[in-house]
Amino acid sequence: MNTSGGGDPDFSSDEEFQDRHYSKHTEETEHGSHEEGRTSSSPTEQDTSGSRSKVPEAVRLRINSRERQRMHDLNSALDSLRQVMPYSSGPAVKKLSKMSTLLLARNYIVMLLRSHEEMKRLVQVCCIFIFSSDQFFI
Numbered sequence: 001m002n003t004s005g006g007g008d009p010d011f012s013s014d015e016e017f018q019d020r021h022y023s024k025h026t027e028e029t030e031h032g033s034h035e036e037g038r039t040s041s042s043p044t045e046q047d048t049s050g051s052r053s054k055v056p057e058a059v060r061l062r063i064n065s066r067e068r069q070r071m072h073d074l075n076s077a078l079d080s081l082r083q084v085m086p087y088s089s090g091p092a093v094k095k096l097s098k099m100s101t102l103l104l105a106r107n108y109i110v111m112l113l114r115s116h117e118e119m120k121r122l123v124q125v126c127c128i129f130i131f132s133s134d135q136f137f138i
Contacts (some may be wrong), residue, residue, distance in 0.1 A: 081105055 055063075078101050085104055089095065096104065 078102075 082101055
């Protein structure tokens with residue numbers, strides 16, 4: 001599976017989605033829709049007030065530490081998911097991106113669900129055949 005975006009339309013469109021999503025998120029953050037405690041209506045009003053943020057340094061350090069830990073936990077969970085995914089893991093295979101890992105996991109789960117449904121259907125057919133065949137042996 002090619003995760004570089006070349007040749008596989010799903011992954012190239014996912015990269016386009018990521019680009020749009022992240023640029024939109026960056027734009028919103030710059031304009032203050034996701035920032036905590038922001039009271040000014042435009043970025044220039046806050047810039048003229050002096051400091052960029054009113055959050056004390058100690059609080060900012062705790063927030064950064066929690067965010068770093070959250071990202072480490074997320075990356076560990078994704079690494080664990082990558083280990084159980086049916087994907088070639090040889091030395092020549094590139095590590096899956098976060099988005100690719102989640103999409104591959106989702107597709108694998110859907111495939112397993114369909115396979116399970118098909119197995120249930122086949123078991124029902126076999127049971128019907130066996131019970132109908134038993135009548136001939138009695």
